[in-house]
Amino acid sequence: MTWDQRYATNDYVFGTSPSGFLTAHAGLIPRGARTLCVADGEGRNSVWLAQQGCDVTAFDVSPNSIAKAGKLASDAGVAPTFTQSTIEDWDWDAAPYDLVVGVFIQFAPPELRTRIFAGLRRALAPGGRLMVHGYTPKQVDYGTGGPGNPDFMYTETLLRDAFSDLTILRLDSYEKDLDEGAGHSGRSALIDLIADAPA
Numbered sequence: 001m002t003w004d005q006r007y008a009t010n011d012y013v014f015g016t017s018p019s020g021f022l023t024a025h026a027g028l029i030p031r032g033a034r035t036l037c038v039a040d041g042e043g044r045n046s047v048w049l050a051q052q053g054c055d056v057t058a059f060d061v062s063p064n065s066i067a068k069a070g071k072l073a074s075d076a077g078v079a080p081t082f083t084q085s086t087i088e089d090w091d092w093d094a095a096p097y098d099l100v101v102g103v104f105i106q107f108a109p110p111e112l113r114t115r116i117f118a119g120l121r122r123a124l125a126p127g128g129r130l131m132v133h134g135y136t137p138k139q140v141d142y143g144t145g146g147p148g149n150p151d152f153m154y155t156e157t158l159l160r161d162a163f164s165d166l167t168i169l170r171l172d173s174y175e176k177d178l179d180e181g182a183g184h185s186g187r188s189a190l191i192d193l194i195a196d197a198p199a
């Protein structure tokens with residue numbers, strides 16, 4: 001099943017509430033940040049970030065998800081810019097961002113992931129902040145969300161190496177019960193990175 005087919009339902013597969021990772025670290029969201037939400041899905045994160053006062057650009061490969069994100073935004077009275085694009089085609093150099101957000105973007109095998117991480121880094125303005133949230137390999141045992149392949153997951157070493165020139169504010173792997181729609185539900189093996197580019 002493609003992502004677009006998965007989103008062809010009135011339900012919000014990952015819920016309409018923002019990721020608990022973002023709300024837990026709301027104090028680290030730069031005020032009024034020019035924000036890029038990568039593979040944003042049905043808009044739960046971009047809409048919430050716009051509600052926090054961020055100037056949000058979001059993209060996703062799935063037209064159905066973009067349509068649902070637009071409805072969520074309109075209902076919330078905010079207007080992020082939504083674009084349908086693959087991550088492979090996204091122009092990371094088109095604009096600098098004060099905040100780049102990648103939440104559960106673990107659809108990429110290692111070679112593509114390396115290119116995506118380089119893109120996330122390139123999109124950061126000087127002094128910009130990166131917020132990445134995903135699963136560790138242990139998640140494969142839980143099977144409560146994400147791909148069933150440990151090669152797609154993140155470790156602290158992987159993230160530290162990929163973003164070695166950033167100053168790390170938070171890098172932590174931990175376990176938690178998630179209740180983020182049918183897509184992310186139950187005990188989960190999670191990892192967070194929050195890090196700043198040099199000014």
Ligand SMILES: C[S@@+](CC[C@H](N)C(=O)[O-])C[C@H]1O[C@@H](n2cnc3c(N)ncnc32)[C@H](O)[C@@H]1O
Nearest residue numbers: 003014039040041060061062086087103104107
């Ligand atoms: C697990 S969902 C997470 C969505 C959103 N970030 C969230 O936390 O609700 C992964 C997202 O990646 C998108 N995606 C998958 N492959 C993609 C690609 N090649 N380019 C852009 N988006 C992609 C899917 O459409 C889906 O919305």
